[in-house]
Amino acid sequence: MDYSLYDTADFICNDAFVAWVKEGKDSDYWEQVIARYPAQREAMQQARAIIMAAAQLPAFQLKEKDEQDLWNDIQLLMDPKEAKPVTVSRFKVWYWAAALLCVAAGAALWWMRTEKAPAAYVRLLEEAHLEGNKRIEEINTAARPKTVSMPDGSSIILQPGARISYPATLDRNSKREVYLSGEAFFEVSRNTLQPFVVYANEMVINVLGTSFHVKAYEADSLIEVHVKTGKIAVSAKPLGTNVLANLSANQQAVLKRNTLSVAVLRHLPKVSTQKTDDVMSYSFEFDDAPVDSVMAAISQTYGVHIRYDKALLSGCRLTASLTDEPLYEKMRLICKALEAGCIIEGDEITLTAKGCHPNVIEN
Incomplete structure (x- = not known):
């Protein structure tokens, strides 16, 4: 069957x-x-x-x-x-x-x-001439976050009701352009030859390699972007490419949609390391941490299911800083440290390891 x-x-x-x-x-x-x-x-x-x-x-x-x-x-x-x-x-x-x-x-x-796509989102796709056969669209119809992996290795966590579209094919010298409606967290794979651009209603976000959270709902009068790591440049449509704000880690910008004006909060408190479902609030800084706790943090945050032999890896510990990497780069580094094979199929990740000595593993 x-x-x-x-x-x-x-x-x-x-x-x-x-x-x-x-x-x-x-x-x-x-x-x-x-x-x-x-x-x-x-x-x-x-x-x-x-x-x-x-x-x-x-x-x-x-x-x-x-x-x-x-x-x-x-x-x-x-x-x-x-x-x-x-x-x-x-x-x-x-x-x-x-x-x-x-x-x-x-x-x-x-x-x-x-359900009919939001008007601002549809307008962005029309302006980019991205018809159905020229783009890939992901819609989160579930009640929990959904992780999407892009061909360049970047990962995007879509909140319930959010949707994104991006070109079905990417040339080596073209921009990586994503069109968003709703709320999402981006972890962008760094590539200086291919800038990463997010179009979220009237807000335009330019990045190279960083992580940030965007809130851009059709019915809201404000658009918010909050940088976790790295730097971004914020501009607005239809004002052209003039940069309205440059943001770095722990800074936030809010765009008023009716006036296209931007307010910047430049001294936000650093994100907490408390374990939570919100990827913005988790640092992924591990200091002599049991493998079980590392897997649990990643599984909970990204909504993926990780299969591995818990008994075999019970004595393994990990010291690593994985804050800047997209999801699958995090898993690649962990698997490398554990000398384990890693198979990724959608939201299913399977590790095959031979075990390890009960001491700290450095990546």
Whole structure:
């Protein structure tokens, strides 16, 4: 069975999946499915949560005519053209709940996928002449952050509801241009021959290699950029290329969209090293840290799943400064320090190591 195109609604409507969630049937098979289709992990988790919630619904009985009318209504919602009156036997309550959940989940997913793109974002794409076949678009329809890896090695953490587009092909001497709507954190791979430019509504951000957070929602009157490391130059459309502000680490600029004026906060407090879901707040400075804590910090911050032999690496420790690097450069350096192989597939990262001595590992 191919589950590569399955979404949350598909899993909810799959009888075998429901039986596994509710009764534990064929657990080995579904564990293999999870391992084989990592891209569907989130959809399976969402489907599982919905099924478990539906299983707690109180039991009730319907008259045969009510059952028949309800089923006809469900068919009409799912496919108005194909809906036909049918005669049905008495179903168990679960199947009615599952059918209704299929409709609800399917409708929600359809709405997220077809929601109209924000006007300012569309205008930027039109001005850049980036039609659908000339660009790659990533939209975070999940309820948690999503990490996107660009071809140049840069990583972008999209907050829920955010979307980005960038050219499908990049020449060696062309700019790396990203178009953003919503909120995102950028870790840019340094390349002096290819400046990295972010277009966020009216704000234009030019960088070489740095990390920064941008908040640019369609409905907001302000656009914010907060630099974590490195330096950026801020300008505004349609004022041309004149730089309005130069920012370095721990500085923030706020652009008023109606006047295109910029205010700069130049002495922000340094970001905390407290462990948190916000990548801006985590320093990734490790001093004789257990490998488990390093993996947990990266997994939590970037929303990726890291597979490794915990028993084999239990005595390994790491001393490293990984603040400036994009996600996958961080993982490359860690794997190099551990003398481990590293396979990256979407949000799944697998380490293969031989173990290490219980002392500090320097990268």
